[in-house]
Amino acid sequence: MFVADSMLGKLARYLRIMGYDTAYQSSYPDKRLSELVMEGRILLTRNQKTVRLYSDFIFIDCDLVKDQLKVVDSTLKLTRNQRDWFTRCLTCNSALSKVDTEVARENVPDFVFFKYPERILLCPTCKRFYWPGTHRERMVERLKDWGF
Numbered sequence: 821m822f823v824a825d826s827m828l829g830k831l832a833r834y835l836r837i838m839g840y841d842t843a844y845q846s847s848y849p850d851k852r853l854s855e856l857v858m859e860g861r862i863l864l865t866r867n868q869k870t871v872r873l874y875s876d877f878i879f880i881d882c883d884l885v886k887d888q889l890k891v892v893d894s895t896l897k898l899t900r901n902q903r904d905w906f907t908r909c910l911t912c913n914s915a916l917s918k919v920d921t922e923v924a925r926e927n928v929p930d931f932v933f934f935k936y937p938e939r940i941l942l943c944p945t946c947k948r949f950y951w952p953g954t955h956r957e958r959m960v961e962r963l964k965d966w967g968f
């Protein structure tokens with residue numbers, strides 16, 4: 821869906837939180853960014869030089885992630901459906917998958933397992949486990965405050 825340039829790490833993270841497939845690297849080797857654009861991803865950039873190389877992009881000209889999300893949202897309406905949120909690994913961008921009860925039990929803290937046995941997800945690529953909790957609630961609150 822998206823590729824964010826190296827200056828837009830926070831924005832990429834929030835787009836992943838909302839469930840969007842968002843490629844992001846803190847630095848891109850030569851040509852990697854253009855390869856990702858060629859794959860059909862929408863380029864998000866705040867770099868004037870990058871803009872000159874592409875015909876299609878969303879230019880982000882603000883610093884706060886809240887405002888950056890609004891720029892993307894005003895171009896392409898972003899989802900308000902919380903069922904889409906937290907379906908993607910925030911670190912590597914892979915889609916999360918459900919895990920076996922036994923695997924979940926062995927890999928997350930006991931209180932998490934007993935509280936959310938059905939809601940534990942695994943990143944198939946980097947093997948991180950994800951589950952609901954206060955950290956996630958804070959991110960949801962923040963997104964709601966921002967109008968999502």
Ligand SMILES: [Zn+2]
Nearest residue numbers: 909912943946
């Ligand atoms: Zn991952």
